[in-house]
Amino acid sequence: MKITQEADYALRIAYKLACEDKVCDAKSIAEDVCISPRFALKILRKFVVGGLAVSYKGVHGGYRLAKSPDQITMRDILELIDGPLDISRCLSDDHTCSRNGTNKELCVFHNIFAKLSSILSDNFDKITFAHLIDSKMTSEEICQLIK
């Protein structure tokens, strides 16, 4: 029921890139987030492939966000790393609500899981990195975006 460590790091990397608004190399990003440079590179590659960041090779190369922070949501990052924000396999695995793949009917829990998953997604989608880096917004104000 937890987001992965990698997705957690990815959020912090995105936050850093949003704050800096300039090309940052993987090494300095890694230091900020307290992970190894290699692992930062791995995550950053996913950003680039997913269209959330652009990369520059060579001397003075690095990464910057591909869009403005108000166009990037927490959901974008979380789904980039962890996939869909589904809380149950009912929802993802081809509607197989029971163990044996034969039962294609929806189980009693299916719609409940679906509704709660979409509440999660929708809320993560409301919070952009523009909100997060906005020094005029308190943590409480950001939380009021939820629900």
Place this chain on the structure above:
Amino acid sequence: MKITQEADYALRIAYKLACEDKVCDAKSIAEDVCISPRFALKILRKFVVGGLAVSYKGVHGGYRLAKSPDQITMRDILELIDGPLDISRCLSDDHTCSRNGTNKELCVFHNIFAKLSSILSDNFDKITFAHLIDSKMTSEEICQLIK
């Protein structure tokens, strides 16, 4: 971001016990849920230890719920198996919001994770097995309990 398979099975076992309202042996429960009898026993043991079911040994033994279905919520089962419904390690691990344990300040994401986790818990807490087995309630009506 998913509940575990074991928690999923546990929900279905609880549902079955709530429907039956009599002593059921592990083998028949396992058949219903399509898992091995041994694994069903393992999960059922957690029910007993957690006070959600009582067990009877010997011939004609088995399990039944320890409380009435309206006193058992989806949250009870999910937390029994998977632990607290926290969506981030920020929340559980002693408030360590960053990788290095030294930073005890809350990170920008902390309150967001906390709020969404409690939305999840609160909603799972509203849905009892009495609702789920109530033949007069449609799936849509049960979902309206959420939020």
Place this chain on the structure above:
DNA sequence: CTTATAATACACTTATAAGGTATACTTTGA
């Protein structure tokens, strides 16, 4: 036009947790 810097590609390893089993034992009803 060479060199240092930084990203890329792809394969690999290691750690952790999920998922599931084995064996021996205890209790109980017929």
Place this chain on the structure above:
DNA sequence: TCAAAGTATACCTTATAAGTGTATTATAAG
């Protein structure tokens, strides 16, 4: 007393998360 249940404890297997190694490619600066 015996077979049908649950109990206890430990173990195994597999999947996934998490992180590394090595070689390659692109680029700016000197």
